[in-house]
Amino acid sequence: MSELSTLARPYAEAAFKRAKEVGAAGIWSDSLAFLSVAIQDKELAAIIDNPRVSKDQLTQLMVDICEGQIHDEAVNFLKILIENDRLKLLPQIAELYEQYKADDEGYVNVEVYSAYSLTKEEEKKYVAMLEKLLNKKVHATVTVDKSLVGGIRAKAGDKVIDGSISGQLQQLAKRL
Structure with missing residues (x-):
């Protein structure tokens, strides 16, 4: 995964830089998604994996599929990815692009895993706590994960905050 991120980083940076230049961060975000x-x-x-399909054929197919769904600069970006055999990096490019966008706009995307469904009040409480801890505005996505037994686990980029019972049990097992 880190190797793919390393390969994807220059493309994500270039896309974000161009999006900032033309004031189209949201449009680029939608196109990459x-x-x-x-x-x-x-x-x-x-x-895409078929070696019998030429780059020209793949380019035409992708342009046809994306017609009306992505903007013109993203079509050019797509052509560059195909030409450089980097089309498979698109998920990593989109993820890195979103991180750059979030950093630039002063927020962080956080995945919150809870052992049970959270009420709106509980979700607001956890978001406020995470905003204070991370010193940024938090956009949270909450997912139920019964394997946590209790508590929550939050993931912001490569930072993990584990307040779950299963996480505490794992820490206890390591210490013993």
Whole structure:
């Protein structure tokens, strides 16, 4: 995964830099998200992996699929990725792009895993706590994970805050 991120980083940086230049961060975000989802389709992935499909054929297919879904500069970006055999990096490029966008706009995307469904009040409480801890505005996505037994685990980029019972049990096992 880190190798893919290393390869994807220059493309994500270039896309973000261009998006900032033209004031189209949201448009680029939508385009990269669409492309990322599109190439993960099983049938399209098989075509991408097929050595008999030329770059020109793949480019035409992708342009046809994306027509009306992505903006013109993203089409050019797509062509560059195909030409450089980097099309499979799109999910990592989109993820890195979103991190750059979040950093630039002063927020952080946090995945919150809870052992049970959170009420709106509990969610607000946890978001406020995370904002104070991370010193940034938090955009949280809450997911129920019964394996936590109790408590929550929050993941912001590569930082993990584990307040779950299962996490505490693992720490206790390591110490013993």
